[in-house]
Amino acid sequence: MTQENSPQKFSRRDVLKLIGVSAVAITAGAVLDTTRPWQNYSSETAWLARPLDLQAQGEDMLQEILRYATLAPSGHNTQPWKFAASSGHIRISPDLERALPVVDPDHRELWISLGCALENLLLAARACGYAPQVTYPDTAAWIDVALQPGNPSQDELFAAIPQRQNTRCEYDGQALTASEWTQLRALPLEQGIRLHYFDQTGLSALADLVTQGNLSQYADTAFLRELVFWLRFNKKEALLAQDGLFSRCSGNPEVPHWLGKLFVMSTQPGQQAAADAQKLLSSSGAVILTSSDDSPSAWVRTGQVYERLALRLTSLNLRSSFLNQPIEVAQVRGQVQKSLEGTAMPQLLLRFGHAAPMPRSLRRPVAAVVQG
Numbered sequence: 415m416t417q418e419n420s421p422q423k424f425s426r427r428d429v430l431k432l433i434g435v436s437a438v439a440i441t442a443g444a445v446l447d448t449t450r451p452w453q454n455y456s457s458e459t460a461w462l463a464r465p466l467d468l469q470a471q472g473e474d475m476l477q478e479i480l481r482y483a484t485l486a487p488s489g490h491n492t493q494p495w496k497f498a499a500s501s502g503h504i505r506i507s508p509d510l511e512r513a514l515p516v517v518d519p520d521h522r523e524l525w526i527s528l529g530c531a532l533e534n535l536l537l538a539a540r541a542c543g544y545a546p547q548v549t550y551p552d553t554a555a556w557i558d559v560a561l562q563p564g565n566p567s568q569d570e571l572f573a574a575i576p577q578r579q580n581t582r583c584e585y586d587g588q589a590l591t592a593s594e595w596t597q598l599r600a601l602p603l604e605q606g607i608r609l610h611y612f613d614q615t616g617l618s619a620l621a622d623l624v625t626q627g628n629l630s631q632y633a634d635t636a637f638l639r640e641l642v643f644w645l646r647f648n649k650k651e652a653l654l655a656q657d658g659l660f661s662r663c664s665g666n667p668e669v670p671h672w673l674g675k676l677f678v679m680s681t682q683p684g685q686q687a688a689a690d691a692q693k694l695l696s697s698s699g700a701v702i703l704t705s706s707d708d709s710p711s712a713w714v715r716t717g718q719v720y721e722r723l724a725l726r727l728t729s730l731n732l733r734s735s736f737l738n739q740p741i742e743v744a745q746v747r748g749q750v751q752k753s754l755e756g757t758a759m760p761q762l763l764l765r766f767g768h769a770a771p772m773p774r775s776l777r778r779p780v781a782a783v784v785q786g
């Protein structure tokens with residue numbers, strides 16, 4: 415282990431300094447934003463996803479680890495996480511002000527999102543020379559990561575963190591090679607979490623379930639209102655909020671807010687269902703993640719395994735995207751469970767295959783997610 419990346423414990427002073435420095439950066443950024451042309455979207459996303467600085471020390475190293483944690487996916491890109499660091503521990507807590515009460519009333523996907531951030535944080539901490547130890551939210555309402563000194567280690571999952579994205583376009587239909595399937599099936603899992611893979615022959619049965627989920631969700635005005643709240647219809651909205659779903663990331667054009675809202679609120683459920691079924695059928699395969707129970711710890715572990723899988727797919731130059739509708743709608747979730755012929759709880763459904771990357775999504779700066 416080199417002196418440059420030897421692990422240090424983070425003091426409360428480090429964290430306060432980090433918040434102070436970043437608050438100045440945010441204020442300066444806000445001033446710049448009013449004068450900056452909005453076309454800077456791609457330079458913002460490139461800057462957010464720059465490679466981790468392994469030479470960073472003290473609070474700069476902490477900032478880098480947390481930046482990598484925030485590159486994780488989250489439902490509607492709400493980024494529902496808060497981080498607090500002291501005495502060699504990082505605590506990840508849910509930010510319930512960023513919950514999605516309609517699509518995720520039990521905070522199931524919120525905890526899964528925290529699990530995704532946890533997995534990135536662990537990979538980044540190991541690269542910085544820690545041997546992190548996780549305490550799951552069994553008795554407390556947060557995840558605790560103890561940062562013990564260890565040997566720096568990086569793998570292809572760590573390297574894939576800045577490249578991973580949800581790619582929502584149609585894929586090219588090309589089948590996976592046997593070697594790609596072998597590498598996916600070799601992915602390390604977490605306690606109670608299973609992956610149920612489908613090759614192209616299994617996709618039409620899944621498409622029927624996705625259609626049922628879409629027909630239910632897109633006929634629900636409360637679902638559409640919540641979705642619109644998190645949609646960013648143009649670069650200006652996306653850059654101001656630094657969260658949510660920017661239209662270009664889903665392959666849609668930029669439009670004024672009023673027009674985008676009108677368009678989404680009048681979406682025909684059947685049209686949405688047909689488009690998503692087509693996307694699923696264009697894929698090389700799909701996978702349903704299940705857990706042995708429904709609890710915050712099981713959801714966090716699901717998020718970890720999902721993130722690992724998404725990073726493995728990225729490292730194989732494969733794209734992936736969620737189609738969680740059949741799991742988000744309670745009645746359809748029961749059917750998904752039956753189709754797997756088991757008692758495990760379905761948590762996530764994603765498809766994967768070959769396609770060109772799409773524009774990246776934004777993240778809020780680390781200072782906005784660190785608590786004092």
Ligand SMILES: Cc1cc2nc3c(=O)[nH]c(=O)nc-3n(C[C@H](O)[C@H](O)[C@H](O)COP(=O)(O)O)c2cc1C
Pocket residue numbers: 485486487488489490491523524526527530578579580581582658659735736737738739774775
């Ligand atoms: C628990 C969870 C559920 C999600 N559900 C969906 C979904 O049903 N459909 C979808 O297109 N994206 C879904 N997403 C992806 C997010 O919208 C995406 O992660 C976010 O917009 C950030 O974009 P990125 O993953 O490309 O960085 C989900 C993400 C998570 C973590």
